[in-house]
Amino acid sequence: MAISINEKRCPQNHPCPAVRVCPTQAIIQSGFKAPTVDQNKCVDCGKCIRYCPMGVFSFAS
Numbered sequence: 001m002a003i004s005i006n007e008k009r010c011p012q013n014h015p016c017p018a019v020r021v022c023p024t025q026a027i028i029q030s031g032f033k034a035p036t037v038d039q040n041k042c043v044d045c046g047k048c049i050r051y052c053p054m055g056v057f058s059f060a061s
């Protein structure tokens with residue numbers, strides 16, 4: 001599995017709440033831009049999916 005990011009859903013106007021809950025610091029956000037995920041660090045825990053109110057994160061199908 002891998003985490004997929006739907007940038008269109010991200011309002012890009014606030015710090016991504018998922019950055020601080022990710023247990024492996026796999027989520028990178030530059031300024032208020034849509035975040036990216038370092039798939040090498042990600043452990044597929046799914047926390048980011050639950051923490052993002054906009055539904056930006058999902059498991060890639």
Ligand code: SF4
Pocket residue numbers: 003021022023024025026027037041042043044045046047048049
């Ligand atoms: S699934 Fe877990 S480890 Fe992977 S980016 Fe999301 S919060 Fe981080």
